[in-house]
Amino acid sequence: MSSGSTGGAGGHVFARATGLPTASHAGGAVVVDTDGREYLDGSGGAVVTSIGHGVGEVVDAIAAQARKVAYVHPTAMRSAEVDAYADELAPLLPVDDPRVYPVSGGSEAVETALKMARAFHLAQGRERHVVVARGGAYHGSTRGALDVSGRDGLRAPYLPWLGATRRATAPYEYRCPAPEHPVGCGTWHARRLDELLTDDVAAFVAEPVAGAGLGACVPDEEYWPAVARVCRERGVLLVADEVMTGFGRTGRWFACEHWGVRPDLLVAAKGASSGYWPLGLAVCSGRVREAIGAFTHGFTNSHHAVGAAAGRAVLRVLSERGLVAASERVGAVLDACLRERLGGHHAVGDVRGIGLLRGVELVADLATRAPFPRAERVAERVVAAARERGLLVYHSTGCADGRDGDVLLLGPPLVITEEQVAVVAERLALAVRDVLG
Template sequence: MSKVFHRTAKSLPVAVKGEGVWITDRAGRKYLDASSGGVGLTCLGFRHPRVVEAITRQASTLPFIHSSLFTTDPLEELADELVTNAPPGLEKAFFVSGGSEAIEAALMIAKQCAVVRGELRRNHVISRHKSFHGGTIATLGVGDFRVRKKLFEGFLPDTIKVSAPYEYREMRSGETDQMYGERLAKELEAAIGDAGPETILAFIAETVSGGGVGALSSPPGYFKRVREICDRHGIFLILDEVYCGLGRTGKLHACEAEGIVPDILVVAKGLAAGFAPIGAVLTKGRIHEEIKSFGGGFTHSGHTLSCVAALVVQRTVREEGLVENAEVQGNLLRRLLEERFGNHRYTGDIRGRGMMQAIEFVSDRNTKEPFDPEKGLAAKISQACLNEGLICWAMNGVVDGYRGDHVMLAPAFIVRPEEVHDIVDRLERGLDKALERV
């Protein structure tokens, strides 16, 4: 009997080995991983020799020293690597252990800066429906993961919520995507006006939403308007690229495609690609000039071994052209998904960018009626695909927190074209089995 306080009640296979995009369990069964370790992390696959060698070397010299006592070459070089390749104006990097800590640090840095400016009333955060920003008390409160939030009702801090972009269901007939983007921006502006601009600290959004709702991106022009609104009211724009950042969308930073630079950019998953836990907060140089140093922080901030892992991962991604490969293989994946599932009777929407693609399922394509959540379609898809030796991430809740099932595909950037074909073949067999049972 396991002594682990597992996060699921179902019994799990025991993973023993990974190689490329393949995982082997203790029974010797091989799985093709179309999810980068489940949640969009392992963009170099499971055993990249260059990273393994660098981690091994660092572990035998200096695995850790607290970042308030010493700086280290890996820490300095990683900050240099990230800032050099960051959107212009993002000039400093603070390191933590993962995405949630990074979001908390981003909010705290914004608040510390507002206090230095004497703007003490800026205590509200505006975030979007359908968002996920982490699993800690604060970040769960900032996001909109309703099933999980219900478990902690009354205990979480809250934010002002505005609509997320969701063209498939919420763009009105006769509306262009520009008009839709403008409507969403106006909603943000109205929310700021209602609360009082002087009380708003930050607006936080995922540039492209992650696995929880299946790769929702914003209409063209939306983020430019958001940038302009935040600037006008002195509100920090924080972009959460924990999932979609560092190459996942086929651009190093997803916000490049939007033509804007946030005040604070948060990255994590692809940073060390699962070789070590780490996240980073990139801030405008001006923020650093104002607050000089961050008053928060954690024991593992700037962890030496994690920094080495992240440094080598980022150099490898850059030197091996893997962002470009994410775009090329992502386009192939998208084309195959459209060919294979575009006319499927239960396909509602196929969407995404680069190496994050999703299919949303509906019980009726004309009415867009989602499946009854009681049918548990998402769980059936995950299991049926696993039975086909395919790991993918299926969830429900995109419509209203409970209804609406989708499957997310987010393979590693090193995936080969024949593996992309294999993913789609296995997905088709899994979906056929899951959908015949609903």
């Protein structure tokens, strides 16, 4: 046995965590482990599961396409399934005359969009290569996506490879840096962005609602219209990262719709296939596609027919079961339950979010909003306590200053019921009390 191997079941897996239960099966918003214990899925994994677990229609669609033709390379043959998926998805996208480039996940989608932005400007004889992104953002783990991400802890080991991105302020209402907060915050952020948009900037990348990095931070009503206007006036492409917020998560098909914003490029993943298949999407407007022409870029598994079959099946389930509207309705119930159960706790600084994407920020001092020191690992301890109580929940750290700051993130399957979200709030409140008194 090689050095460091644990042997036994799973001993050869390069695991991301240790000491965890093993999933056996799942259905709806419930996951069952190999000991028969049930867990209410309060986070959809990493806010991935949109249509719920165990949906047979999606499994059948994947199997049928795999039997028909599992793989052809997109430079050798077209796929009827990919064509059909793009045609069905296009009317739902908040992008003008959209062109869909399917890939295998969110990081690949971001890498693709960044290259599209660069190619767009090059095709028109403009030497624009700089990308602007926000502090506290998360856009993926591959090298380019990590560079545009603004989470210090994730970037730290790889800093010698990074550093090309300019950093804009993030609309983080609980810790808003705008001097006149809460008045005019969106306009203030847009002015700060405008100062960064020199003639070498190709694109501005941002999440419509901050996800994993800052924990379901919703900007004020002024922010997105003002930012979109600045980008348009400066000739900078606007890239909306809807990897976490797309496909009904916020109560709209895409979060951009809340503010009537139509980006030049949009990236999505997670809910696109609800975790049934690795699927991401980089979408550009027809104007951008026409300008790019030949595109020097590709992945082995892009334009995958089985992935498209999964995506089509998920679209049908979302539409036929009214899950986008359900996200808005049940999300409001979840918000009310969280505020009722956690709002008075001495360590709960903020409860925020939209639709079925909700965040709870934990602080050491309510008056000063001082975060817990990172060494105390408060978020991780609460997540573990919640799991002991039969609740799966996601978390984020470093939101306050890049190092300290603890957020619990909820993004359950959109099929979750009002009764179940009440249980989510109850179990989470008990887990917080288990750890923090």
